Amino acid sequence: MRLDGMRTYSDDEIVDAVVIGTGAGGAPVLATLAERGLRVVALEAGPNFDPHEFTPDENQAVDINWMEERLTDGANPTAFGANNSGRGVGGSTLHWGAFTPRPDPRDLKLHSDSGKGVDWPIEHAELIPYIERVEHFVGIAGPESYPWDPSRKYLMPPPARNASSDMMMRGCEALGIRATDAPAALTTVDRHQEHAGLRPACSSCGSCHQGCRSGAKVSMDTTYLPLAVAHGAEIRPDSMVTGIELDGQGRVSAVVYLRDGVEHRQRCAALFLCAGGVETPRLLLHTGLANSSGQVGRNYMAHGATQVWGTFETEMRSHRGYPSSIITEDTLRPDDADFAGGYLLQSLGVVPLTLATTMVRGGGLWGRELVGAMDGYRYLAGVGMNGECLPSDDNVLTLSDEKDAYGIPKARVAFSSGENEEAMDRHAIRTMTAIVEAAGATSTRVLARTAHTIGTARMGDSADSAVVDADGRSFDVPNLWIADNSVFPSAVVANPALAIMALGLRSAEKFLAA
Amino acid sequence: MSTPTIFCLHALGSSRLEFEPLAERLGDDFEVVAFDLPGFGEANRAEGLSVDEMVDGVIRKIRRHGSTRFLLAGHSMGGKVATLVAARILDGSAGLFGLTGVVLLAASPPSPEPMSDESRAQMLGWAATGRIDHDAARTFVDDNVGAPLGAAADERALADVQRSRAEAWTAWFERGSREDRSDEVGTLDVPAVILAGGADGPLGEDGQRRLNLPVYGRADVVVLEGAGHLLPLERPDEVAAAVRTLWREHAGRGPEVPVDVGRVIASGRTNTRTRRILARRALADRPSYEPRALTPAQLETLRAVAARVVPQTGEPIDLAARVDSQLHRGHSDGWRNVALPPDPEAYRLALTALAGFGDLSEHARDETLTAIVDGSWTPPAGTLTADQMTLWFEDCRVDLSRTWLAHPATMARVGFDGFANGGDVQRIQGFHLLAADTREGWEPLPHPTHDHDTQEAAR
Ligand SMILES: Cc1cc2nc3c(=O)[nH]c(=O)nc-3n(C[C@H](O)[C@H](O)[C@H](O)COP(=O)(O)OP(=O)(O)OC[C@H]3O[C@@H](n4cnc5c(N)ncnc54)[C@H](O)[C@@H]3O)c2cc1C
Ligand code: SF4
Numbered sequence: 001m002r003l004d005g006m007r008t009y010s011d012d013e014i015v016d017a018v019v020i021g022t023g024a025g026g027a028p029v030l031a032t033l034a035e036r037g038l039r040v041v042a043l044e045a046g047p048n049f050d051p052h053e054f055t056p057d058e059n060q061a062v063d064i065n066w067m068e069e070r071l072t073d074g075a076n077p078t079a080f081g082a083n084n085s086g087r088g089v090g091g092s093t094l095h096w097g098a099f100t101p102r103p104d105p106r107d108l109k110l111h112s113d114s115g116k117g118v119d120w121p122i123e124h125a126e127l128i129p130y131i132e133r134v135e136h137f138v139g140i141a142g143p144e145s146y147p148w149d150p151s152r153k154y155l156m157p158p159p160a161r162n163a164s165s166d167m168m169m170r171g172c173e174a175l176g177i178r179a180t181d182a183p184a185a186l187t188t189v190d191r192h193q194e195h196a197g198l199r200p201a202c203s204s205c206g207s208c209h210q211g212c213r214s215g216a217k218v219s220m221d222t223t224y225l226p227l228a229v230a231h232g233a234e235i236r237p238d239s240m241v242t243g244i245e246l247d248g249q250g251r252v253s254a255v256v257y258l259r260d261g262v263e264h265r266q267r268c269a270a271l272f273l274c275a276g277g278v279e280t281p282r283l284l285l286h287t288g289l290a291n292s293s294g295q296v297g298r299n300y301m302a303h304g305a306t307q308v309w310g311t312f313e314t315e316m317r318s319h320r321g322y323p324s325s326i327i328t329e330d331t332l333r334p335d336d337a338d339f340a341g342g343y344l345l346q347s348l349g350v351v352p353l354t355l356a357t358t359m360v361r362g363g364g365l366w367g368r369e370l371v372g373a374m375d376g377y378r379y380l381a382g383v384g385m386n387g388e389c390l391p392s393d394d395n396v397l398t399l400s401d402e403k404d405a406y407g408i409p410k411a412r413v414a415f416s417s418g419e420n421e422e423a424m425d426r427h428a429i430r431t432m433t434a435i436v437e438a439a440g441a442t443s444t445r446v447l448a449r450t451a452h453t454i455g456t457a458r459m460g461d462s463a464d465s466a467v468v469d470a471d472g473r474s475f476d477v478p479n480l481w482i483a484d485n486s487v488f489p490s491a492v493v494a495n496p497a498l499a500i501m502a503l504g505l506r507s508a509e510k511f512l513a514a
Numbered sequence: 515m516s517t518p519t520i521f522c523l524h525a526l527g528s529s530r531l532e533f534e535p536l537a538e539r540l541g542d543d544f545e546v547v548a549f550d551l552p553g554f555g556e557a558n559r560a561e562g563l564s565v566d567e568m569v570d571g572v573i574r575k576i577r578r579h580g581s582t583r584f585l586l587a588g589h590s591m592g593g594k595v596a597t598l599v600a601a602r603i604l605d606g607s608a609g610l611f612g613l614t615g616v617v618l619l620a621a622s623p624p625s626p627e628p629m630s631d632e633s634r635a636q637m638l639g640w641a642a643t644g645r646i647d648h649d650a651a652r653t654f655v656d657d658n659v660g661a662p663l664g665a666a667a668d669e670r671a672l673a674d675v676q677r678s679r680a681e682a683w684t685a686w687f688e689r690g691s692r693e694d695r696s697d698e699v700g701t702l703d704v705p706a707v708i709l710a711g712g713a714d715g716p717l718g719e720d721g722q723r724r725l726n727l728p729v730y731g732r733a734d735v736v737v738l739e740g741a742g743h744l745l746p747l748e749r750p751d752e753v754a755a756a757v758r759t760l761w762r763e764h765a766g767r768g769p770e771v772p773v774d775v776g777r778v779i780a781s782g783r784t785n786t787r788t789r790r791i792l793a794r795r796a797l798a799d800r801p802s803y804e805p806r807a808l809t810p811a812q813l814e815t816l817r818a819v820a821a822r823v824v825p826q827t828g829e830p831i832d833l834a835a836r837v838d839s840q841l842h843r844g845h846s847d848g849w850r851n852v853a854l855p856p857d858p859e860a861y862r863l864a865l866t867a868l869a870g871f872g873d874l875s876e877h878a879r880d881e882t883l884t885a886i887v888d889g890s891w892t893p894p895a896g897t898l899t900a901d902q903m904t905l906w907f908e909d910c911r912v913d914l915s916r917t918w919l920a921h922p923a924t925m926a927r928v929g930f931d932g933f934a935n936g937g938d939v940q941r942i943q944g945f946h947l948l949a950a951d952t953r954e955g956w957e958p959l960p961h962p963t964h965d966h967d968t969q970e971a972a973r
Pocket of ligand 1: 020021022023024025026043044045046082083084085086087088089090091092093095096097098099100209239240241242274275276277279280283452453483484485486494495496497498500
């Protein structure tokens with residue numbers, strides 16, 4: 001995005017707030033504070049990209065991903081890298097899939113309803129107006145009427161359907177499962193985005209996960225960040241935060257960061273930590289801050305994201321088109337569930353290297369079977385789940401003994417699915433296989449996968465069991481706020497980014513009101 | 515296998531006719547296409563004479579020709595043009611795809627051509643009257659050969675010098691030969707052969723080693739003893755042999771990217787960065803690749819493992835070498851299982867554990883790999899544990915299969931054309947037809963492998 005001509009601040013100036021990270025959480029925070037006239041600086045570890053330089057080439061597109069090594073542990077070790085986090089001005093929204101269902105009210109009350117998991121400290125009714133404001137500002141495309149929430153309205157018609165979409169619609173119809181066009185954070189008509197300029201209608205290129213070159217997809221650098229810069233925010237790319245300094249009262253007074261190998265110290269009156277579900281707890285553990293609850297790094301969650309692929313007699317070539325244009329929420333609370341919570345399903349488009357990686361890791365393939373499966377690539381279409389994940393004591397992020405290039409200990413993340421996740425996975429596999437078969441697949445293949453990095457700095461009502469309060473404010477350090485995926489107390493079925501943006505707006509406004 | 519093309523760019527004072535002897539010798543296996551550069555041969559023009567214009571003109575002609583599998587040959591002045599064209603193909607900006615190798619014949623380098631002030635003045639003097647006369651041509655040819663040419667070749671050379679436009683002649687000596695284009699060219703990692711005349715002047719062996727070899731990181735230098743500067747006329751047999759060797763041992767190796775796929779990569783549907791990535795990735799592997807992260811023995815073992823993990827039919831990609839190079843560059847996929855040491859170390863230990871794998875029968879190899887997958891294979895002490903082998907092998911399979919699929923020939927094979935989903939424009943073209951069994955007019959047709967087994971597995 002264009003950063004020339006933006007307002008700048010000196011390291012010695014005590015700015016009103018520093019925001020660490022420019023992803024789904026940090027960007028709305030930055031824009032909200034700047035709009036109110038605050039002097040704000042965002043420190044972003046990654047570079048500032050020119051979207052025209054993105055490439056659909058999967059091997060090289062990883063330069064928009066967080067590729068610094070993380071260590072994984074547990075029975076279902078999480079694949080990081082391109083699978084789940086971004087690095088650069090825009091954060092993970094540079095490469096996210098832009099699939100934007102809303103959180104369901106039942107998911108925020110999971111514990112009250114099922115005795116499992118935890119409730120959110122925020123009412124759904126309070127969250128929804130923020131969600132609607134995000135949807136309105138960034139522009140979401142969706143169906144004319146949403147079967148699971150008829151009151152909902154989307155600004156633009158839904159994205160074009162591809163072969164996978166038609167397949168999933170066919171399969172769901174045959175089984176009596178309601179399915180419809182998915183809410184998607186992209187333009188389906190030309191849109192003038194305030195301060196960002198024209199965002200042309202999506203061209204169905206299919207490369208959302210490699211970065212949208214046209215600006216059709218919502219990413220923070222085409223929406224909230226230009227708004228922030230227009231109101232006087234400074235975004236400092238290539239600035240990796242390595243430390244946080246407190247004053248005598250235990251309040252954040254400065255943020256230490258490395259830029260071009262030189263250490264800087266930005267003074268500030270408040271800090272918003274928005275570095276995502278892995279980097280936020282890593283930085284807190286590294287600095288030893290905000291952890292009187294002992295909850296930093298705990299309850300790491302990942303959505304169940306198992307996929308079922310069918311081979312069809314027709315060529316599907318599902319790299320064409322927006323990758324996930326169909327949704328069903330009928331599975332949010334299945335009647336025959338032997339688990340708490342639920343899952344949603346989406347149609348899947350895929351590109352070959354990503355598919356092969358999942359075939360190896362999630363399907364155990366190699367040799368002729370692998371080559372044969374890839375030779376059948378163009379006949380494949382699939383359905384994938386996004387499933388609730390319960391917080392668990394066993395799933396924790398800690399610091400390892402190994403250091404990264406900045407001298408910070410690498411994150412070590414242990415994750416094992418529990419009984420609830422496994423029961424849900426079995427249910428979802430049955431449903432997905434039935435859909436794909438009803439749509440005419442001649443054979444099916446199940447590929448296990450998880451997605452998203454959730455939890456690790458949970459919000460809650462009590463300083464004993466949570467890192468931040470319901471507003472996102474640290475219980476320990478009064479001018480430290482967190483707004484990103486790490487504050488989620490439970491995973492929630494809906495994919496996370498929309499709720500992260502909404503929480504960003506909300507936390508920023510609570511901060512302004514405080 | 516399609517017939518490769520060799521595009522030939524002649525020297526100053528010459529014309530495409532100088533490549534006729536080469537065409538006679540290569541014609542059965544190559545399509546030899548030579549162009550007249552502006553102001554020479556039949557291109558009797560007084561414009562388009564700058565190096566940049568020559569480069570643009572050659573790029574246009576190659577595009578019009580349509581080959582997607584070709585060598586580029588350049589003699590003397592044509593060598594500088596060839597190097598600049600090659601650089602623009604490999605950086606994606608030429609809108610071409612399919613360069614496999616470069617043949618330099620007593621070539622002018624991308625940096626200023628070494629030339630004494632005296633000979634520059636002499637040659638500029640010949641053109642001062644507006645045309646180059648017979649005497650000047652006689653001197654020019656005599657000065658540039660190691661031994662007299664045969665009568666027919668000599669006559670052709672003399673005639674070509676005399677029909678050169680004086681403006682073109684002057685433009686080269688005053689400007690083109692002096693331009694320093696080395697920064698924009700950088701180094702080119704393309705298979706190449708550099709031919710030098712043993713009796714040539716400043717562009718002889720020394721000049722070639724000093725000025726062209728550093729540009730072409732993987733070139734072989736061939737010195738033709740006793741030859742002067744007019745190599746295509748003086749030594750067509752040896753030049754033809756060098757071209758064949760380059761093709762057989764380097765440039766022509768590896769899987770072929772189908773013509774329709776190559777044309778889509780070249781087209782405005784593919785953005786420049788992607789074209790650059792694919793152009794470089796499609797270059798043949800080095801047959802004598804020296805491993806950087808692994809030992810030669812470990813690399814051999816990895817090759818044997820790769821052959822089972824991704825069995826390739828036809829001309830294989832050296833997946834093991836490419837993975838070694840990634841390991842050396844510190845390429846990371848962003849994570850590693852805590853039970854494993856860092857990637858290069860894990861590879862070294864695992865491949866040490868698997869030493870001798872390549873000597874096993876095919877059956878025994880597959881049994882070993884199956885046992886590694888299920889954790890029942892016992893590695894020798896001092897390497898990895900059985901569980902670590904399982905984890906490493908998962909990473910290794912991912913690395914090998916991604917490397918295989920990233921090659922444009924594999925993309926063609928599996929029917930992926932998403933690399934061409936939009937060019938260097940904001941309103942990228944994307945796709946219009948998205949439904950099953952639909953295909954847009956620009957899309958390549960499927961190029962399935964003829965390997966029966968994998969086709970069976972695919973269904
Ligand atoms: C492949 C993929 C597909 C996805 N698809 C969807 C989808 O369809 N729908 C959906 O809702 N969600 C999706 N997600 C998830 C979504 O993108 C994330 O949940 C969301 O962007 C997380 O927001 P965040 O603010 O927590 O972190 P991020 O967006 O990751 O932002 C964190 C930022 O902080 C920066 N940072 C980290 N540490 C430091 C430091 N020390 N100093 C300075 N800067 C730092 C990072 O570089 C990054 O820019 C997808 C994710 C992936 C990987
Ligand atoms: S499919 Fe649409 S939104 Fe996604 S990258 Fe392509 S143009 Fe952008």
